[in-house]
Amino acid sequence: MKEPLVHGGGALLSIANLTVSLPERQRTITGSGDLTLVEGLSLDIRPGERLALVGESGSGKSLTARSILQLDPALKLEGSITWKGCELLGASRRVLQKVRGAEISMIFQDPMTALNPVLTIGEQVAEPLLVRGVPRRKAYARAVEMLDRLGVPKAKERMRAYPGQFSGGMRQRVVMAAALVAQPQLLIADEPTTALDVRVQEQVLDLLEEQSRELNLAVLFITHDLAIVAGLAQRVAVMFRGRLVEEKPVDELFDHPDHPYTQGLIGSIPRIDLDPDTRLTTVEDYLVLQGGAHHE
Amino acid sequence: MKSETAGAPSAKLADAPSAISAAVSAASIGGAAARLGRRLFGRRTAGVDRMAFGLVALLTIAAVVGPFVTPYDPFAVETSEALRPPSAAHLLGTDDVGRDVLSRLLAGAGLTLLSAAAIVVLAAAVGIVVASVAALLPRRADEAIMRACDIFMSIPSLVLALGLAAALGPSMLSIIVAMVAASWPSTARLMRGILRETMSSSYVESARILGMSRPRLMLRHVLPNSLDAIYVQASMEISGTIVMISGLAFLGVGAPPPSPDWGSMIAEGQQYTTTAWWISLFPGLAISLGAIAFGLVGDAVRSFVDPSSRRSS
Amino acid sequence: MYKFVLRRLGFAALSLWGVATIVFVISKLIPGDVARVAAGRLATADQVAHMREVLGLNDPLFLQYTGYISRLVQGNLGTSTITRQSVMGDLGAVLPTTIQLVLLGMFITVLIAAPVGIAAAVSEGKAADVAARIVLVTSGGVPVFWLAIMMRWILGSVLGWFPISGTNSVDGGPPTVTGFTVLDSLLFGTIGNLADSVFHLILPALALSAPFVSTLARLIRSNMMTALKADYITFAISKGVPRRRVILRHAFRSALGSVLTVFGMQFGWMISAAVLVEAVFGLPGIGSYLYRAIINQDTFSVLASVVVIGFVFIATSFIVDLLQMAIDPRVRHAQLGAA
Numbered sequence: 001m002k003e004p005l006v007h008g009g010g011a012l013l014s015i016a017n018l019t020v021s022l023p024e025r026q027r028t029i030t031g032s033g034d035l036t037l038v039e040g041l042s043l044d045i046r047p048g049e050r051l052a053l054v055g056e057s058g059s060g061k062s063l064t065a066r067s068i069l070q071l072d073p074a075l076k077l078e079g080s081i082t083w084k085g086c087e088l089l090g091a092s093r094r095v096l097q098k099v100r101g102a103e104i105s106m107i108f109q110d111p112m113t114a115l116n117p118v119l120t121i122g123e124q125v126a127e128p129l130l131v132r133g134v135p136r137r138k139a140y141a142r143a144v145e146m147l148d149r150l151g152v153p154k155a156k157e158r159m160r161a162y163p164g165q166f167s168g169g170m171r172q173r174v175v176m177a178a179a180l181v182a183q184p185q186l187l188i189a190d191e192p193t194t195a196l197d198v199r200v201q202e203q204v205l206d207l208l209e210e211q212s213r214e215l216n217l218a219v220l221f222i223t224h225d226l227a228i229v230a231g232l233a234q235r236v237a238v239m240f241r242g243r244l245v246e247e248k249p250v251d252e253l254f255d256h257p258d259h260p261y262t263q264g265l266i267g268s269i270p271r272i273d274l275d276p277d278t279r280l281t282t283v284e285d286y287l288v289l290q291g292g293a294h295h296e
Numbered sequence: 297m298k299s300e301t302a303g304a305p306s307a308k309l310a311d312a313p314s315a316i317s318a319a320v321s322a323a324s325i326g327g328a329a330a331r332l333g334r335r336l337f338g339r340r341t342a343g344v345d346r347m348a349f350g351l352v353a354l355l356t357i358a359a360v361v362g363p364f365v366t367p368y369d370p371f372a373v374e375t376s377e378a379l380r381p382p383s384a385a386h387l388l389g390t391d392d393v394g395r396d397v398l399s400r401l402l403a404g405a406g407l408t409l410l411s412a413a414a415i416v417v418l419a420a421a422v423g424i425v426v427a428s429v430a431a432l433l434p435r436r437a438d439e440a441i442m443r444a445c446d447i448f449m450s451i452p453s454l455v456l457a458l459g460l461a462a463a464l465g466p467s468m469l470s471i472i473v474a475m476v477a478a479s480w481p482s483t484a485r486l487m488r489g490i491l492r493e494t495m496s497s498s499y500v501e502s503a504r505i506l507g508m509s510r511p512r513l514m515l516r517h518v519l520p521n522s523l524d525a526i527y528v529q530a531s532m533e534i535s536g537t538i539v540m541i542s543g544l545a546f547l548g549v550g551a552p553p554p555s556p557d558w559g560s561m562i563a564e565g566q567q568y569t570t571t572a573w574w575i576s577l578f579p580g581l582a583i584s585l586g587a588i589a590f591g592l593v594g595d596a597v598r599s600f601v602d603p604s605s606r607r608s609s
Numbered sequence: 610m611y612k613f614v615l616r617r618l619g620f621a622a623l624s625l626w627g628v629a630t631i632v633f634v635i636s637k638l639i640p641g642d643v644a645r646v647a648a649g650r651l652a653t654a655d656q657v658a659h660m661r662e663v664l665g666l667n668d669p670l671f672l673q674y675t676g677y678i679s680r681l682v683q684g685n686l687g688t689s690t691i692t693r694q695s696v697m698g699d700l701g702a703v704l705p706t707t708i709q710l711v712l713l714g715m716f717i718t719v720l721i722a723a724p725v726g727i728a729a730a731v732s733e734g735k736a737a738d739v740a741a742r743i744v745l746v747t748s749g750g751v752p753v754f755w756l757a758i759m760m761r762w763i764l765g766s767v768l769g770w771f772p773i774s775g776t777n778s779v780d781g782g783p784p785t786v787t788g789f790t791v792l793d794s795l796l797f798g799t800i801g802n803l804a805d806s807v808f809h810l811i812l813p814a815l816a817l818s819a820p821f822v823s824t825l826a827r828l829i830r831s832n833m834m835t836a837l838k839a840d841y842i843t844f845a846i847s848k849g850v851p852r853r854r855v856i857l858r859h860a861f862r863s864a865l866g867s868v869l870t871v872f873g874m875q876f877g878w879m880i881s882a883a884v885l886v887e888a889v890f891g892l893p894g895i896g897s898y899l900y901r902a903i904i905n906q907d908t909f910s911v912l913a914s915v916v917v918i919g920f921v922f923i924a925t926s927f928i929v930d931l932l933q934m935a936i937d938p939r940v941r942h943a944q945l946g947a948a
Binding site: 069071093097098099100101102105106107108110113114115116117118119127128131132162164165175178179182 | 839840841843844845846847848849850851852854858859862863865866937938939942
């Protein structure tokens with residue numbers, strides 16, 4: 001709490017007072033009025049910074065991430081999202097296309113479904129360059145380079161392979177290569193390790209951190225798992241029921257969590273230095289302790 | 297709400313006493329009909345669906361009472377009245393030998409719909425029997441039967457039916473026999489898929505573990521619980537069958553000449569289109585409306601049974 | 610790979626045998642004196658007796674069957690009681706007309722079904738989608754021969770836009786070399802011949818394609834709708850891929866799988882629908898041949914045509930399966946994995 005974050009100045013991406021809602025006519029479950037999913041969220045990311053956005057499923061963290069690139073046309077977005085001083089909300093499709101993939105790119109939870117099964121790995125990795133007019137030969141050479149860099153063995157030969165021939169971990173590397181090939185300055189990683197098994201998870205996380213350092217790449221890391229945040233992020237923002245409840249450097253958050261929800265989250269991480277008989281706390285414990293901590 | 301419980305598989309497993317499977321399937325039919333009725337006349341039914349059901353009801357009524365309310369004798373040749381355009385006397389005009397087109401259309405409705413229904417029901421019956429037998433046999437035999445169906449299906453069904461009907465001689469019966477022979481393999485194949493799916497469900501699995509014999513399992517659990525999918529299939533088949541029998545009749549393998557079959561009426565009128573368009577226009581419209589209405593009803597039945605398919609048809 | 614092709618080839622051969630056997634069984638179902646039917650209505654008692662000898666009806670059933678199969682293998686389909694010619698020769702002469710009609714019909718089908726299906730899927734639930742569905746449901750329910758008659762009447766007779774029958778105008782088509790009038794015009798005829806040949810085919814091909822456009826467009830629509838909701842589409846958008854490319858390259862390519870299968874099967878269905886359309890437009894193809902054979906109760910020619918159509922259908926589905934394996938990596942891996 002010593003150094004308040006300056007919103008706007010120096011930030012790469014600045015989200016101010018973002019509200020995401022589902023318009024009434026899109027609602028499938030009975031109910032009236034727009035359904036508010038994210039409310040009044042403000043968040044800054046500086047160049048090269050690794051920020052984790054943490055929250056349970058349904059807390060709105062994924063929606064916030066997807067809203068930056070406006071990937072859900074059915075949703076109503078209000079507030080402001082500025083990228084290097086340029087407003088993205090309400091920007092033309094053309095501007096968005098320019099930003100997507102080349103300045104801000106994104107990787108997703110399930111690498112098994114994020115790649116098109118009928119297109120070659122090569123085409124999908126080189127695509128962000130191809131659609132920007134980079135000649136095929138050059139784009140493919142860069143794609144091979146990127147796959148190599150991310151540790152895909154025999155990258156050159158595998159350019160002609162199809163996603164069906166890759167394991168989950170390899171596919172996530174391919175997805176990352178496609179996201180990074182056009183040298184974006186911000187990578188949004190939406191639970192990129194949730195669908196992977198533990199050993200592969202670790203590899204992908206290491207890779208993410210390594211790339212972030214080497215390329216001075218800012219990373220917005222979305223996860224429900226506070227345990228994996230510690231090693232990766234510099235700063236953590238916690239979301240609960242559509243609102244940002246806490247935002248701090250990572251050490252401070254673990255040492256002095258303010259919000260009861262965060263305290264619950266931290267208490268629920270299994271730790272090796274505790275007596276094995278100690279019951280792990282749940283978020284509910286803290287919310288109950290705090291009485292009226294429930295929003296609304 | 298009794299109909300609701302009849303449709304629920306778990307309830308069926310728990311309380312089905314030693315009642316014969318026919319009773320179970322009757323209850324299931326009743327349940328399905330009741331649910332269908334609720335959907336049909338409930339608030340959320342699409343206008344198109346209602347129209348289609350209305351049209352099907354209309355056609356069915358025409359098929360039943362049609363032959364008794366014809367304004368003229370559908371077979372009476374009246375050469376002085378030949379090729380009359382639609383008028384107050386002859387609402388849909390007269391054909392080349394002076395027969396009233398509307399009367400023939402009404403007289404033929406039953407012929408078309410009944411034979412289409414007979415074909416679909418018979419093909420489904422043969423298909424279900426073959427599929428159930430295949431499901432009970434060892435895997436090798438099962439596969440061989442399905443392969444045989446594939447081979448049957450490698451002759452386009454219209455052509456197979458055409459050959460068979462031509463061999464049997466022109467009559468409505470040979471069309472029915474030929475169409476059933478041509479369409480049971482695809483029905484059997486679909487049924488086999490449906491049965492396999494039902495067989496892999498956990499309530500069937502648990503009945504098996506309880507020691508029920510395979511034929512009994514098939515009759516008591518698998519077949520009754522596959523009925524919904526079977527209705528859907530059958531209702532989807534009717535539309536295509538109507539079009540196909542009219543095609544066979546058009547080619548001359550259907551009921552012989554004086555018959556007021558819609559397909560043959562089109563064939564008789566086709567050389568008069570420039571002078572007497574009404575002879576082949578109206579029977580064709582009747583077939584089209586029938587086929588479209590039954591097609592929409594099939595869609596509605598499917599989306600009612602399987603809501604996930606509602607938006608993707 | 611070769612293993613798969615061999616297996617598929619084996620099944621094709623099995624199907625050919627199956628089709629031949631089915632038709633043999635049908636020929637045994639003919640009521641009454643088969644020799645009488647085979648010899649034709651006007652045959653004398655001597656001719657009938659001769660026919661009985663030729664067909665080997667006095668032989669045991671098994672010998673009749675093996676004789677029939679061995680004749681079939683040699684390409685002998687028997688003799689027509691009407692034209693007194695070899696059925697094989699007759700069919701060889703009419704098949705090109707049917708094939709070129711079906712090919713044009715398939716071309717028109719894709720030309721209409723693909724854009725309509727894609728447009729409907731992209732505008733799911735909107736007015737364009739609803740309109741497309743209504744048109745597709747309608748064109749799927751209208752009997753093809755009736756549509757052909759109506760088109761011949763309105764577009765041909767009343768409006769005079771298209772010729773109403775035949776493959777060429779009276780002043781003569783191209784020289785007959787391959788039997789494919791379009792190909793013959795292209796190779797040996799004039800530009801006028803070519804235009805004339807294609808022009809005569811357009812109306813029949815349009816009528817023929819109507820029900821197939823309906824099936825194919827609806828399939829494309831529903832496949833596209835599934836594909837457009839996939840995660841890889843979102844990922845492609847997040848990579849900055851323009852909408853056009855997202856739809857045509859990403860979604861359409863992956864929607865193609867079962868579309869190709871159905872499209873291949875449509876070749877066979879279209880041949881049977883062509884039987885009806887040819888009869889209406891007087892095109893001298895296998896349909897008109899069949900039609901005439903039915904009218905003249907030339908049952909054995911009908912059955913021979915059934916065999917030939919079955920064979921063509923088996924050959925096409927074989928080719929389609931190979932094509933699909935070449936095009937769709939999902940199928941390739943599944944098949945090679947199984948083989």
